[in-house]
Amino acid sequence: MLRDAREAEDAVQEVFVRACRHLKKVPSDDLGALKWLYRISTNYCLNVVRDREKRIGSLDNWPEPAQPDAERGLLDRDVVRRLLTQVPKKLRAPAVLYYLDDMDQSGVAEVLGISTRTVINRLNDFRARARKILAGRGRVRPGKKISSG
Amino acid sequence: MNDRGHLSADVLDGYKLGILPLDARAEVESHLSACPGCQAAFRAIEDDYQVFQESVLPRTAFDVVKRAQARGGSRGTAWRLWVALPLAGATVAVALLVVILTSVDTGNGRGAVRVKGDPALRIYAKRGESVFTVRPGDRLRPGDRIRFVIEPAGSRYLLIVSQSATGALSLYHPPKAAGSGELRPGRAELPGSIELDEAPGTERIISVFSNSPLLVEEVMESLRRVGDKPPTAEEITGARHVVVFDFEKELP
Numbered sequence: 309m310l311r312d313a314r315e316a317e318d319a320v321q322e323v324f325v326r327a328c329r330h331l332k333k334v335p336s337d338d339l340g341a342l343k344w345l346y347r348i349s350t351n352y353c354l355n356v357v358r359d360r361e362k363r364i365g366s367l368d369n370w371p372e373p374a375q376p377d378a379e380r381g382l383l384d385r386d387v388v389r390r391l392l393t394q395v396p397k398k399l400r401a402p403a404v405l406y407y408l409d410d411m412d413q414s415g416v417a418e419v420l421g422i423s424t425r426t427v428i429n430r431l432n433d434f435r436a437r438a439r440k441i442l443a444g445r446g447r448v449r450p451g452k453k454i455s456s457g
Numbered sequence: 458m459n460d461r462g463h464l465s466a467d468v469l470d471g472y473k474l475g476i477l478p479l480d481a482r483a484e485v486e487s488h489l490s491a492c493p494g495c496q497a498a499f500r501a502i503e504d505d506y507q508v509f510q511e512s513v514l515p516r517t518a519f520d521v522v523k524r525a526q527a528r529g530g531s532r533g534t535a536w537r538l539w540v541a542l543p544l545a546g547a548t549v550a551v552a553l554l555v556v557i558l559t560s561v562d563t564g565n566g567r568g569a570v571r572v573k574g575d576p577a578l579r580i581y582a583k584r585g586e587s588v589f590t591v592r593p594g595d596r597l598r599p600g601d602r603i604r605f606v607i608e609p610a611g612s613r614y615l616l617i618v619s620q621s622a623t624g625a626l627s628l629y630h631p632p633k634a635a636g637s638g639e640l641r642p643g644r645a646e647l648p649g650s651i652e653l654d655e656a657p658g659t660e661r662i663i664s665v666f667s668n669s670p671l672l673v674e675e676v677m678e679s680l681r682r683v684g685d686k687p688p689t690a691e692e693i694t695g696a697r698h699v700v701v702f703d704f705e706k707e708l709p
Contacts, residue, residue: 320517325521339471342467384589410466411465
């Protein structure tokens, strides 16, 4: 998600520190703990991406596949990654867990502590916005947002 | 397995950590034996584990524990985690760090592993008017055209070779050359594209990064010696880093 090894290392350290600080919140079973860690690490990395975007604009300057259609585009992790900064915050973590971490909807719900219905709605919202972005521009431009209406 | 027929990252992490129930473990092993995409994803996780334990942990653990204590974490807890990290494969602490490392996809999909300082290879395919990123294990068709995008990460020369399902080797980059092509610093899209032929089965793209030019024939000879398994930099004289990328070719 971060696509930067240095930031990744920093993220590892920061999440480790947060985990130590909130150890009482960590579920006692291993699988529960793993999901808890997915949640805080995903949120932390999304914040890093957001801050980076604000600071210097997107670093995502890979050559882009020409004219990806929306459905195909969402199968492309690179496209999903670019879309993350162009959709509302509440859609980002579900999109990361579903499209980048390959979880199913119930798994995303479990990690984020929200209902499966909410996950489905947010993923639908994410897809709708992705279609709009991809159809409107033919490609994903970093740093531009579409309206939430 | 998710609704797209693949294993999710948390399941693969859980498998690697040895924390899955027995039935889930058996399911993962069964799926891994048949799915090249998930095999590549799992290899990436294993590589990340290794990098973490050998490189990141020794360098950062002390400062991290100090920071954890400074922020109010229990001294005992922080030190216990620190001690547990290199020793145990199935601790929450390891999971934490593995989760982060494995979620930090550096633009190579789940398969083309790239850690700090390593070169990376990315493949784009064009079918008709549609262009898409190829992931390890993807199914391509004869007539599809592929292009390569690389990040040299300090390497100065590159050779890209294709290995067909029958083991036949072909030079992809630089085309018709006797040795490695020189690279400029920074991310680059290699010129030209390759049209895939009709030979079905797994095609392996082997990119050999080096600091000095390598002779095509010598690299080919090394690859013939390695045979079917993915080659490593140690097996190719002069190679600094080798990135292996497998995809399937099927008839339309």
